[in-house]
Amino acid sequence: MSLPHAILTALLEKPSSGLELTRRFDKSIGYFWSATHQQIYRELGKLEAEGLIRTLPAEQPARGQKKRYEVLPAGRAELARWTAAAQDPRAMRDPLLLRLRAAAVVGTAGVEDDLRRHLELHRRQLAEYRQIEQRDFPPDRDAPQDRLRHLVLRAGIDLETFWTQWLTHALAEFAGLPDAD
């Protein structure tokens, strides 16, 4: 039940059309909660039907026409409610770790290359986060909103750092393993 709240957050940060939201879910918010444009359009429809958001009037509404949405008071209230409510951490599901478990049983052939590829991807993501940090969070700014957002970005940075380190370690381990069958 997080997608609607991700959208409410994004719209509160800045009212947007479906496509603009889609773009923003490819970065920023999307780094922590990814979504495709179909999910977004469908959810926008639901949220509007529930009275949590509305389209900004302005232009005539027609197919292929930009519709900009903004959050209504009820939407903000719902987001505040959800934010304050306790939630259990979601169960982990990581295909890569699963694959290594499988490789322990059926052999490691082919895995190493993909580990290298993943390492490269995580390095890239880490570099991107670091760039954002430099751009958006210079040392002097510390309004509460900035500190919270910086905290979230920090989690991203530290997670990518973990993956690059772990993958490096894993590849070193593979180098010491007998040949894959």
Add this chain to the structure above:
Amino acid sequence: MSLPHAILTALLEKPSSGLELTRRFDKSIGYFWSATHQQIYRELGKLEAEGLIRTLPAEQPARGQKKRYEVLPAGRAELARWTAAAQDPRAMRDPLLLRLRAAAVVGTAGVEDDLRRHLELHRRQLAEYRQIEQRDFPPDRDAPQDRLRHLVLRAGIDLETFWTQWLTHALAEFAGLPDAD
């Protein structure tokens, strides 16, 4: 498409009934790929229909009767194929980080308590992993299977370590924030 392969891996490690699998998905494999018993039973049916696993004969099959499954050669081949195939890392989705983004907009009321709760949960999980490490991976054992499984466990340990550190840092940050509204 990972659940069937998680099950194949578990069954190769040890042939089991549906319930035994369910129990093992509450620990071990389940730490990296969680699944409910309904998912498991359904998938066992599919895998059997596809000829990747079969029930061990032995007892008479009846409702409420333990059925033990084992992996057939086709199943092992499919698992090897999947293990070797390249896969993209899955997009991140973390409700907690999303909540902090939302909190930056609608206020931090109520979040802090839940952060503390999460910290406690992650600490517990970390302690459990460490115990497993001590029990299953004494310093001298280093068969390739053990090294791979240890590597996976290490990822779990490092991830939980990251979360406890990050949550600790987050709570410290909260302490320095103006009062939540």
Add this chain to the structure above:
DNA sequence: GCCGGTTGTGCAACTAGTTGCAAAAAGGCT
């Protein structure tokens, strides 16, 4: 010998997320 809890299996209906495709509008080209 049957009664009630536990064990083991499973169906049905639901929510969440993905994939493939298409249609309306806008803008450029000639």
Add this chain to the structure above:
DNA sequence: AGCCTTTTTGCAACTAGTTGCACAACCGGC
């Protein structure tokens, strides 16, 4: 004006995961 491409929105059908419940067997106590 007519055509082509890109932008923006959206439907439909699918796969994956969750929730709630049901039903049979088995196991103990009385």
